[in-house]
Amino acid sequence: MNESTAFTFTISHGDDPADGWFPESVAIGYDSPGGANAPEVVGPIVEVLEALADGGPVLEFALGTGRVAAPLAARGLPVSGVELSRAMAARVPGKPGGASVEVTIGDMTTTRVAGHFSLVYLVFNTISNVVTQDGQVDVFCNAAAHLRPGGLFVVEVGVPDLRRLPPGQDSVPFAVAPGTEGGGYIGFDQYEVAKQRFTSNHVTVSPDGAGRFRRVPFRYAWPAEMDLMARIAGMNLKFRWAGWDRSEFTADSVKHVSAWQKP
Numbered sequence: 526m527n528e529s530t531a532f533t534f535t536i537s538h539g540d541d542p543a544d545g546w547f548p549e550s551v552a553i554g555y556d557s558p559g560g561a562n563a564p565e566v567v568g569p570i571v572e573v574l575e576a577l578a579d580g581g582p583v584l585e586f587a588l589g590t591g592r593v594a595a596p597l598a599a600r601g602l603p604v605s606g607v608e609l610s611r612a613m614a615a616r617v618p619g620k621p622g623g624a625s626v627e628v629t630i631g632d633m634t635t636t637r638v639a640g641h642f643s644l645v646y647l648v649f650n651t652i653s654n655v656v657t658q659d660g661q662v663d664v665f666c667n668a669a670a671h672l673r674p675g676g677l678f679v680v681e682v683g684v685p686d687l688r689r690l691p692p693g694q695d696s697v698p699f700a701v702a703p704g705t706e707g708g709g710y711i712g713f714d715q716y717e718v719a720k721q722r723f724t725s726n727h728v729t730v731s732p733d734g735a736g737r738f739r740r741v742p743f744r745y746a747w748p749a750e751m752d753l754m755a756r757i758a759g760m761n762l763k764f765r766w767a768g769w770d771r772s773e774f775t776a777d778s779v780k781h782v783s784a785w786q787k788p
């Protein structure tokens with residue numbers, strides 16, 4: 526075990542522990558412009574999901590603040606979502622299209638919402654927020670239970686970064702960003718390969734030197750393991766792309782967008 530695993534995530538004042546890793550202190554900055562919220566990032570996701578939805582209705586697992594669900598609903602699709610964090614979900618209705626999204630607070634491993642859907646989707650690596658294999662299988666089974674025959678379960682998730690880990694090293698940096706007025710941000714993933722887990726570490730230092738260290742645990746799984754989870758849930762792989770541009774998935778792909786179909 527590495528020494529730094531002794532650190533634990535501390536809830537900021539005012540955060541509700543029931544909101545998990547995405548409490549108010551995180552939700553407040555989640556919709557900052559740029560990055561994952563940039564129109565050139567969100568636009569292609571929404572276009573692909575709309576095309577796959579075949580008119581809907583659609584269900585998002587781990588809806589967050591409605592980054593994807595709200596613009597999808599704004600295009601006229603009936604959209605529902607399951608989300609663990611009330612702080613995140615509270616932001617959905619304020620977005621264009623968001624007021625029509627049916628939000629259910631709950632855990633995507635177990636929570637059922639009424640109806641059957643043409644598409645269930647789970648994006649932005651969030652399958653990995655479920656840190657046990659049983660839990661991830663439960664997500665696949667729950668998705669299948671919400672699909673009508675012929676419906677699709679779409680997952681967007683990174684390919685485990687293990688090829689960047691030389692022997693004896695357990696951490697992979699993904700961001701080093703000095704601030705313009707001092708301080709800055711450092712992000713790195715720390716792997717526990719024997720447990721098929723990793724922890725994302727976010728170190729933010731403000732110009733006055735005050736720091737915040739946030740750690741979020743994940744479980745990684747290879748695409749082939751997810752195919753097996755889908756089979757356990759009674760679904761079969763329909764396609765696997767390297768991204769929302771529908772490009773071919775290869776040995777060098779850093780993430781995949783996969784769809785499994787309920788027969």
Ligand SMILES: C[S@@+](CC[C@H](N)C(=O)[O-])C[C@H]1O[C@@H](n2cnc3c(N)ncnc32)[C@H](O)[C@@H]1O
Nearest residue numbers: 547587588589592608609610613632633649654
């Ligand atoms: C990275 S955010 C993604 C939000 C949204 N899907 C997006 O693309 O912006 C992850 C979200 O998953 C939620 N989440 C994590 N585990 C969950 C679970 N077991 N059930 C429901 N929501 C969960 C978190 O609360 C958080 O809002």
